[in-house]
């Protein structure tokens with residue numbers, strides 16, 4: 236990944252880089268939680284509480300993405316695929332593999348590990364949040380946990396959309412690869428599906444903007460552009476012979 240590294244650390248033997256663009260998403264999440272989500276689910280708390288909870292939510296989101304990428308990385312490493320590093324940047328995270336998986340099963344397992352981690356984290360936050368709420372420990376903390384439950388389930392589902400380069404697109408490529416017995420052809424098909432999804436997401440973003448939801452609309456649009464470019468560039472690596 237290009238860009239500027241804000242800071243770097245090692246965890247479980249992986250190099251973790253935080254790109255400076257991550258600051259933008261951290262600020263955006265904190266702001267939207269503090270100004271919209273928490274005021275709507277927690278009445279009677281101060282503005283400062285909402286902002287502190289927003290920052291806590293953003294930190295939890297950060298850890299959730301990191302663990303999602305760790306999921307991919309641990310499974311890849313178990314197959315003997317070296318991990319160049321994990322980068323967290325404006326559109327989430329990416330675990331850079333040293334080389335492609337050797338067979339469809341490896342690709343499937345590496346891709347599925349991330350959404351599985353997000354799904355399990357969602358369940359974990361749901362469970363802890365329920366306990367915190369019913370034991371009357373802290374209503375604001377329970378609200379943060381409820382947000383983290385929701386965001387992890389959304390991450391799991393969004394990433395499972397069969398649109399390359401999303402995890403679901405990699406799972407789709409693994410299935411095509413097994414069927415076609417041709418990695419290049421599977422990649423071209425998965426990339427085409429990815430580009431189709433990116434156009435749909437762009438249209439959705441534009442629709443959202445025209446309906447006054449500027450931030451979420453622009454966000455969808457930029458994510459769609461990022462996905463489109465990634466799908467297009469991977470397809471270019473495997474031209475039709």
Ligand SMILES: [Zn+2]
Nearest residue numbers: 349350394402
């Ligand atoms: Zn993933």
